[in-house]
Amino acid sequence: MQLTAATAARPAGRRVRLSRAGRYRLLYAALAAPGVLLLAVVFVYPLLDLMRLSFENGSLAHYEEVVSGGLFGTVFWNTVRIALIVTIACAVLGYPVAHFLATASRGWALFGLLCVVLPFWTSLLVRTYAWMILLGNNGIINKLLVGAGLVERPLPLLHNEFGVLVGMVHVLLPYFVFPVYAVMLRVDRTLMAAAEGLGAPLWQVLRRIYLPLTLPGIAAGGTLVFILSLGFFITPALLGGGKVMMIALLIEQQVGQMLNWGMAAAMCMTLVAAILLAYAAFKRLGRRNAP
């Protein structure tokens, strides 16, 4: 259908001569059209509709309430804080994993990739419930700890922020590892060998060569993890025991329980704005430090 639309730009009978590059451009546009159209219909249009809903009755009332209510602000900064902790944890845990994957022998790399990918393919809900079994009061970890006499009574691992962080890092780790891994594969190993040959200690090689060269990957992975964290719902709902309030939970409450969709839309748009800002910031970070 889009192809016909594109060819229709060239009226029948009157042949317009196009350069080779022009024809290719037209072809590419035609090929991209279905995807673009799909996004426009299922993503851009609903988003605009949501924006319209947030200005219900043409007023800023919902936004005023979002800003002045106090609740949204507190929950928002709490969400940003949790997202930052998750991003940093993913970076600290994921960077060495990515390096291992990029440098290990074929067999080990394959095994490592499988370890990262398998949980990635498992349902989010299943993984969240698995953590409940592991972290619970009578869960496997606490039973082992108490049984071994290491702690007197079960540690509070579940139904608090710790549980939420563990669950979120687990879910989001692959999103950090893959972009970093992809960048690490392209790093010229001889640069590090040269630096070492010239007497640079390991940490200097890391700080002055490897880290800057892999920074675009870190920025990409960090962006993904941070932005996905901001919208997390199931994991905090199930592992937080109701004590960890994140922005998505607040929005769900407005949609599902209060049926106040204008308010929910205003919260969504504020979240979208925050995400765009975060994206721009990460993008600058990635570009400025790009080699």
Place this chain on the structure above:
Amino acid sequence: MTKPFSGKTTATLTRRQLLGTGLALGLVGPAMAAEPPKPKTLVVNSSGGVVNRALRKAFFTEFERRYGIRVVDTSPADTAKLKAMVASGNVEWDVTEIAGQDGVLVERLGLVEPLDHSIIDLSRYPESVKHNKFLFPRSVYSTVLGYRKEAFKKGHPVGWAQFWDVKAFPGRRALRNHPVDNLEFALLADGVPADKLYPLDLDRAFRKLDEIKPHIAVWWQAGAQPAQLLIDGEVDLASGWSGRFYDLVMKDAPVAIEWQGGAIKESHFAIPKGARNLYWSQKYLAVMAEAERQAIYTNELGYPGLNLDVVKFVEPRVVPHLITSPENLSKQFFLDLVWWADNQAVAMDRWNKWMLKG
């Protein structure tokens, strides 16, 4: 089918419908005789889990047998989804359970079709619900106190004042992450008599909730959680919906119910506004209104059907565990759904802020 003697409601309702279509009164019979074509399936939406299993056993199979229309069940009972369906004109459900205390809300928002009392026989229902215009009175459910038997061998807390008493009854506790019920429980714990609860004194309720907050290990979100938390030993005491505990009690799980201070709510089914098979939706609710079928449902879940004849058909062993058995009923109170419909937004906002502070 026997014609009910619920004369009045039937007559007024039909007359109004007839005025709308401009037909004469005498045409009711013939008009009804020509049944609209049968759809292949009828979609009944409810809260899912054990509830759907019981619904299938009690009503779905019977409806399928009688009319040859397959019943497809979906879940959960989601008022937001109902609102979205009605707003978009794409109504997927033929009949839906109305979640929790949303009955008044959906009626006010005009999200449901009127019940046809000439099809659905409510003549043997309690006076307070038999003339319902929009909400089919399915049952009542109660938020009660569930506890682990082994944690309280020397006696368990009775009523909310004792739930609040963490010295006499140590143990991990769970309450719902929602102001409904909890505000009432707090006031009861603070000594407010059950018949003086409404309008709720929010300040007093939250002050009392401050006391218990540090002792709540889990603020539960989903109806299935409290039972699971008790079985796993994650908590020793939990508020929860009676039907979810009933399942465990009947299976001899180490969990028991304390009825004292239970918060009873009506639960409803209704037909979404603009439902595609209106006539068959009404027919389905007619099956749900029958005492014999309700007894099967009651045996399964302990949520009593409201048809007054249902007691004739319920298994005797079930009776002591029913919300509406006289002994249990006297210990509980009825939640004021209208108060909640009017004040939910304020209470919710305050609840959220209260949850966030320290």
